[in-house]
Amino acid sequence: MTGPLPNQTMSLQDFLSIRDFIYGRTGIFFSESKQYFLENRLNRRLQEVNLGAYRDYLGLLQGAQGRDELKELFNEITTNETSFWRNPPQIEAFQRIVLPEAAALARARGGNRLRLWSAACSSGEEPFTLAMICQEAKDTLLRGMTVEIVATDISEKVLAQAREGSYGSYTLRNLTPAQVKQHFNALGPESFQVKPELKQLVTFRNFNLVDYANYRSLSTFDVIFCRNVLIYFDDAVKSKVIKGFHESLYPKSFLLVGHSESIHSFNVGFDLMHFSKAMGYRKRDQA
Numbered sequence: 001m002t003g004p005l006p007n008q009t010m011s012l013q014d015f016l017s018i019r020d021f022i023y024g025r026t027g028i029f030f031s032e033s034k035q036y037f038l039e040n041r042l043n044r045r046l047q048e049v050n051l052g053a054y055r056d057y058l059g060l061l062q063g064a065q066g067r068d069e070l071k072e073l074f075n076e077i078t079t080n081e082t083s084f085w086r087n088p089p090q091i092e093a094f095q096r097i098v099l100p101e102a103a104a105l106a107r108a109r110g111g112n113r114l115r116l117w118s119a120a121c122s123s124g125e126e127p128f129t130l131a132m133i134c135q136e137a138k139d140t141l142l143r144g145m146t147v148e149i150v151a152t153d154i155s156e157k158v159l160a161q162a163r164e165g166s167y168g169s170y171t172l173r174n175l176t177p178a179q180v181k182q183h184f185n186a187l188g189p190e191s192f193q194v195k196p197e198l199k200q201l202v203t204f205r206n207f208n209l210v211d212y213a214n215y216r217s218l219s220t221f222d223v224i225f226c227r228n229v230l231i232y233f234d235d236a237v238k239s240k241v242i243k244g245f246h247e248s249l250y251p252k253s254f255l256l257v258g259h260s261e262s263i264h265s266f267n268v269g270f271d272l273m274h275f276s277k278a279m280g281y282r283k284r285d286q287a
């Protein structure tokens with residue numbers, strides 16, 4: 001007999017086993033109040049793969065075919081909310097203070113390359129915001145410099161949207177008409193695509209922030225943006241991720257986290273920077 005399976009109720013035991021599995025693979029920690037959220041999200045997957053029980057779904061994830069299903073799991077359980085120019089005071093501090101200092105440091109190192117990392121970039125609004133700022137400074141502050149923005153996420157679904165670079169007019173609401181004109185091609189009255197010259201500044205890549213041994217593969221950065229993802233991690237994971245960022249930055253370089261994400265208690269060699277209505281961190285010279 002075929003046809004949709006009825007919705008499955010997730011028992012507490014199912015929930016605990018799946019949430020421990022998710023925590024081990026992603027660092028995302030679901031407290032017990034999130035049982036219904038997981039049940040909702042994973043019911044869809046059970047239907048898709050035609051399984052009638054959560055323990056069988058966990059078996060699938062842990063088995064030989066687990067790799068492909070893991071990608072689907074990551075797409076389902078992540079929260080991908082983002083926007084262009086998110087947290088304007090921090091973006092403006094990047095534009096006015098961090099970028100000029102990072103460029104000066106890179107030049108002092110004898111380099112003409114500026115490398116930025118948007119870690120947990122979702123559908124691309126954050127790295128494209130940084131790309132716009134760099135593009136607008138290319139004949140002034142960044143004259144003669146090459147800019148490379150590495151944008152990473154764990155969800156293939158949002159990375160595909162980011163690579164496409166197409167956005168509806170509502171998504172562009174925080175940008176000025178001049179920015180939309182300069183950086184986007186209109187595909188229709190309500191649809192815009194990032195121009196190729198902006199796209200070429202950004203490389204999208206799948207990267208799991210809990211793959212601690214892999215940070216080195218991304219090489220060294222002048223600025224890391226990691227906003228609105230640390231909130232999903234517990235202290236043990238946060239502390240290792242921040243250590244990974246520390247090792248991925250040049251001395252005196254910059255880490256910008258979300259406005260509710262103080263890294264104070266895991267601070268392994270960063271100094272706090274106060275901007276107007278925003279903050280950031282700078283890697284200590286001798287840390």
Ligand SMILES: C[S@@+](CC[C@H](N)C(=O)[O-])C[C@H]1O[C@@H](n2cnc3c(N)ncnc32)[C@H](O)[C@@H]1O
Pocket residue numbers: 025026027028078079080081082083086119120121122123126152153154155158207208209210226227228229232258
């Ligand atoms: C709320 S969005 C933040 C997007 C953007 N940084 C911003 O502030 O607008 C969080 C993103 O973190 C990603 N994410 C969650 N766990 C991750 C992990 N372990 N490694 C990499 N990305 C992860 C999610 O897929 C999601 O796209």
